Amino acid sequence: MQFNIQQDSDIPASNQLYNQILFAIASRKFAPGHRLPSTRQLAMTTGLHRNTISKVYRQLEEAGVVDAHAGSGIYVRDQVAEGAARLRSPLLEQHPEAHKLIQQTLDDLLKQGRSLSQARELFLAEIDWRLRCSAQVLVTAPRHDIAAGEMMLRELKKTLEIPMQLVPMDELADLLDKSQSSTVVTSRYFIAQAEEIALPKSARVIPIDIYDFEKEIKHIKQLPKGHSLGVVSLSGETVGVAEVIIHSLRGDDLLLITASAGDTYKLSAMVRNAQTIICDEVSQPIVRAAISSAREDIIRPPQVCVLRSSLTSDQWGF
Numbered sequence: 609m610q611f612n613i614q615q616d617s618d619i620p621a622s623n624q625l626y627n628q629i630l631f632a633i634a635s636r637k638f639a640p641g642h643r644l645p646s647t648r649q650l651a652m653t654t655g656l657h658r659n660t661i662s663k664v665y666r667q668l669e670e671a672g673v674v675d676a677h678a679g680s681g682i683y684v685r686d687q688v689a690e691g692a693a694r695l696r697s698p699l700l701e702q703h704p705e706a707h708k709l710i711q712q713t714l715d716d717l718l719k720q721g722r723s724l725s726q727a728r729e730l731f732l733a734e735i736d737w738r739l740r741c742s743a744q745v746l747v748t749a750p751r752h753d754i755a756a757g758e759m760m761l762r763e764l765k766k767t768l769e770i771p772m773q774l775v776p777m778d779e780l781a782d783l784l785d786k787s788q789s790s791t792v793v794t795s796r797y798f799i800a801q802a803e804e805i806a807l808p809k810s811a812r813v814i815p816i817d818i819y820d821f822e823k824e825i826k827h828i829k830q831l832p833k834g835h836s837l838g839v840v841s842l843s844g845e846t847v848g849v850a851e852v853i854i855h856s857l858r859g860d861d862l863l864l865i866t867a868s869a870g871d872t873y874k875l876s877a878m879v880r881n882a883q884t885i886i887c888d889e890v891s892q893p894i895v896r897a898a899i900s901s902a903r904e905d906i907i908r909p910p911q912v913c914v915l916r917s918s919l920t921s922d923q924w925g926f
Contacts, residue, residue: 612856613654619852621656626664627852633673633684634796635821640686644674672800744773744790746783746811748802751776753845755868756795759890763818763917764793777801784809797845819915821853824886827913828857831884836863838882838910840875842890844868850886869894876902882910889914 611628613621632638644665647658654661665682668674674682717727747764749757754776761774775783777798784790790811794802799815806813831837839850847866854864865882867874869891878885879898887895892914899909 610856611650611654612859613656614855614859615655617855619848621654622660622664624852624855625650625654625656625661626667627849628856629664629668630671630673630797631849631853634817638684640684642684643680644682644684646681672803744787745771745793746780746790747772747774747793748777748780749774749794749798750801751778753843755841756797756843756845759842759846759888760793760795760816760818762890764816766917777805780805781809784811787811797849818917819888821915824913824915825853825857828854828862831858831862833861834863835861836865836881836883838865838867838878838885840867840869840878840885840887840891840895842869842888846888872898879910880905883908884911884913886913886915889917 611625613624615621617624619627629638629644638644645653647661647665650656650661651658665674665676669676669682673685675685676682714727717730718724722730745764747757747761749755749760754774757774757776761772764772772793780792780802784792784806790806790809792802792806792811792813793816794813796815796817799813803813828837837854839847839854841847841850847868851864851866854862863881865874865878867878869875869887875894875898879895879902885895892912895912899906899912903909
C-alpha cells in the first residue's frame with residue numbers, strides 16, 4: 609500500500625500516517641502477521657523523518673494493533689484470534705466436564721447422521737434463542753464519535769433480532785459491572801480500547817466492519833483528474849479517515865469536499881459543487897434532501913453513491 613502524506617494539509621503528517629496504517633489494518637490490506645515497512649523504507653517513500661515514523665509505530669503498539677519484535681520488525685497483531693484464545697483456553701481448563709459434555713453431544717449428533725455444519729447450526733440456534741432471552745449486547749464507540757456507534761447499531765438491528773444498547777465507551781465499565789452476561793460490539797478502529805475495558809470483566813468483545821470500501825476505492829481510483837468529490841457521513845471519524853485515504857489514493861488530483869450529515873452549511877455548498885457524492889445509508893436521505901432544496905441552483909445534480917453494509921450474521925460468533 610502506498611502512503612501519501614500531504615505536507616500542506618491541516619492534519620499533522622504523523623496523524624496522516626497513523627490513520628493510513630490503521631485503515632490498512634482495519635480493512636485487511638495489512639493482514640494479521642503482516643510485517644510493516646521499516647522506518648527507513650517509510651522515510652524514503654513518505655519524506656517523513658525516521659523519528660516521526662518511530663513515534664507513529666509506538667502509538668500503534670500502544671493502541672494494541674501491532675507488536676514490535678526486537679531485531680525483526682513491526683507486525684500486525686491478530687487481535688481477534690488473541691481475544692478468542694484468551695476466552696477459550698481458560699474455560700477448557702476450568703470446566704473440563706462441560707467440555708467433555710459438549711464433545712459427547714457433538715459425537716451423538718454425528719452418529720445420528722448430522723454434518724458438522726448442521727451441528728453448528730443447531731448449537732447456534734439454541735444459543736441465539738437464549739441470548740434473545742437473557743444476554744445483553746452493548747454497542748460501543750468513543751463519546752466524541754458516538755455517531756459511529758449509532759451506525760453500527762442501525763446495521764446490526766437489520767441483521768440480528770436481539771436486544772441491543774448503545775453505550776459511550778466511557779460508560780462501558782460501569783454498565784458491565786452491573787451485568788452478568790454481556791457481549792460488547794465495536795468497530796475495529798476502537799477494538800483495543802474496548803478490550804481493555806471489557807475483557808477484565810469477562811465480557812466478550814466482537815469487532816465488526818460495517819463497510820469494506822472496496823467498491824468505493826475502485827470508483828475513486830477511476831475518477832478523472834480534477835473531479836469534484838464529496839464525502840458525507842453521520843460519523844465525523846469516518847469523514848476524517850475517508851479524507852486521509854482519498855488523499856493517499858489520489859493526492860491533489862481530486863477536489864475533495866467533506867461534511868458531516870448535520871453540517872447544513874457545508875452540505876449545501878457540497879451539493880452545488882460536487883460531481884459525485886459518497887455517503888452512508890443514514891446520510892442518504894439528508895444528502896438527497898439537500899440536492900432537492902438546491903435544485904434551482906444546480907445545472908447537473910451530483911451522482912450519489914451510497915455505502916452499502918457488508919455486515920452479515922456469519923460474522924458473529926453467537
